[in-house]
Amino acid sequence: MTTPLSGAGLSRRRFLQLGTIGSASLAVLGTTASLSGCSRPASPAAGFDFLSADDVVMLRALLPVANGSAYAAAAARNPDLGETALQRIDALCARMDPPAQAELRKLFDLLGWSLFRRLACGFSDGWSEAAPATLTAFLERWRQSSVGLFNAGHRGLVKLAGAGFWSQPATWAASTYPGPPAFAVSALNR
C-alpha cells in the first residue's frame, strides 16, 4: 500500500503495526472470546432470524455511514427505510449456508466487543454512541489495511449495508433507476 493514511491521523508505520496487532487479534481474541464466554451463541433479536440485538445496533449505526448522503435524504422521506434495510440484511444472512454464517457470526461478535474495537477498529465507543466520522474512519481503516482479513470485513459490511439500502424502491431516485419499464409493469400486473 502506498496510499498515505489521510484522515486517520496515523503514520503508515503505526498503521501497519496496528494492522499486525489487529490480524493476530482476530485469531487470538476470537479464541479468548469464545473461551471466556464473551462470544455466546448469539440469539436472534425479536423479529429477526439471524441478527442479534447487538448486531442490529451495529448495523443501524453503519447503514448511514456505509451508504453516504443518499441515506439521510431517503430516510427523511421514508421513516421505515432503516428498519426495512435491517430486515433485508437479516434475510440475506439467514439464507447463507452454515459455514458462511459461522464466519459472519465471528466477525459480528468481535465487532460487538469493545476491546476488539479498540485494538482493531480504532475506537471503543459503543456502536450507538460512536460519531459518524468515527465510523467512517473505521470503515476507511479496514479498507486501507494491508491485512486481507480487514479488507474482507470492510467488503462484507459495506456489501450488506448496500444491499439492504439500494435494493429498496425508496432509493431509486438516488440511483437514477426508473424501476422496471412502466409498460411491462402495467401489462404484467393488470
Added chain:
Amino acid sequence: MAINDLYTDGIGGGWNVRDASTLTQDEVLEADVVIVGSGAGGGTAAEILTAAGLDVLMLEEGALYTSADFKDMDEFRGYTTLYQEASARTTSDGAVSIFQGRAVGGTTVVNWTTSLRTPDNTLAHWREVYGVRDIESEQMAPWFERMEQRLGIEPWAMAPNRNNDLLRAGCEKLGVHWKVIPRNVRGCWNLGYCGLGCPVNAKQSMLVTTIPSALGQGMRLLHHARAQRLQFKGDQVSELTVQALDAQALRPTGVTLRVRARHFVLAGGAINTPALLLRSNAPDPRQRIGQRTCIHPVNGTVARFDDAVNGFHGAPQSIYSDEFLWPDSGVGYKLEVPPLQPMLSSGLFGSFGDALSRDMATLDHAQVNIALMRDGFHADSSGGQVRIDDNGAPVLDYDFSDYLWDGLRRAYLSMAEIQFAAGARMVRPAHLDGRDYSSWKEAREAIAALPMQKQRASLYSAHLMGGCLMGEDRQTAVVDSYGRFHEAGNLSVIDGSVFPTSIGANPQLSIYAFSARNASKLAESLRTA
C-alpha cells in the same frame, strides 16, 4: 396481458408436483431414475429419460417459482429467493462472490441467456490432456444443434442496449473481435431482468421447457427436497436419503425420504454434486472428488459516458469479444457486460459512504465491462477445491496464482482501453485501489501499479465447473466420457461438474449439449438392461 402460468395449468391438468415442506411423514419413494437437481443438466436429462419411457423422479432443494412470481422484476425478491445463499455465496475466504441458482430450473432461471457452444480449442484440450473420448467437434455438433433448436437459441436480432453497444463500439474502434450473442429466448420483451426470473416465459430455461415436457409425460417432481446422502453397497448405490426442507427451503423439517432407483443421476452443479458425493463417503480411491473446480473468475471496469447508458434496461448480454480468449501466452479471457440494476451495481463501484452515493447518482451514465478468465488450462491454474465442513456443508476454496493475477491485470487494461475507445469520460477498475482515470494513458499507468490481491480486487463468478472430471483415465477422472461414475455402476453425473477445465464461454449450452448426449446414452443402456 396475462402471462399463462405453466405450472398452475399443468398441475391442474394432473402433473405430479409435490412440495416436500408439506410432508408430515417419512416415505420411501421408488423410480427407474432419480435425478438430483433441476438445472441445465438435470432438466435436460429429465426430458430425455422420461421420453425414453423411464419412470423419473426429480428432486430439487430449492422452491418452485414461476413467471407469476417474477412479474415485479424486483432485485431483492430475485436475489434472495432464486440464488444459492440468497446470492451471498462466496469462496471460503470471501474473496469471490458466487452467483448460482437455487430453484426449480436451477441457474437457468436466473442466467443472462448467453448461449455459446463449447469452443473447439476446449474440446481438443479435453481430448488431448484428459482423454475424453467421442468429443470431436463433428461428434458434438449434432448435440449443440439439437439443444439450440430445443431452446430457441439464435443470435440476438434486436439492437443491443447501450451498455452492450458500447462494448461493440469500443472493439470496432480498436479493430478487435466482437460478435452478437446467441440467446435462448422466444418472444423476448427486451426488458433486462433475466437475472431475476423471466416474467414473460420468454427465456427458454429448464423451468419452462424440459421440465414441463417431462412432467407432461409422467415425471414426478419433488421440490424443497435436499439430497443428503447416497448409500453405497458394493459397487452400487442402493439408496438416497433426502431431507424435506421447511417452506423457506432452509432448514430440515425432520421428515426424511428414502429414495430407491435403478439409476441415480447427480445434477446439483459443481459445488453441490461433489459435496453430496463427499458427504456420502463415495468410493474415491485417488481423492479426485471436488478437485479442479473452475469458476471463470470475473473482474470488471466501470466507465462513465456523457450520454445516458441506462444499463438497467434491455437484454443484459448481447455482445461479446473473444479477442483476448486464446493468447499466445498467459491466461485468456472473454469480454462481456452485466446488467446494471442498482442493488447489483452498488457493489461494483468499490466505494462506500458519500463516494458511493455520488457513484450511484450517475448509475444511468455507467457502462461496465467484465472479463471471464479461462481458468484450468495451465499448470499454474488448476482450479479450486470443493470440500465439506464438519456438518457436511459445501465449501469452495479457490486461490489465485500469479498467472491468474497477470490475466486479471491485462483484462483491466483491455476493458479500460475499449471503454476509452468507445468515448468514456472516465474509467475505474472494480478494485479497492481503483480510481477514476480520465485518459487511457493515465489508466494504463495506474492499472499497471494496482496491487493484485484477494480482497482488494472485486471478483465474481457465475460459472461453476469441474469437481467430478470426466475422462477414461481413472487416475484423474471421477466419471467416464459419458458421465458414468467410475466406481459405481448405477450412478451418473450430468451437470457442469464433469468439465475438466473451464469452458472459455458461458457454460449453459455446453451443459445442455453434454447432458443431452450423456442422458441419451444412459437412456439407451437402461432400456436394454
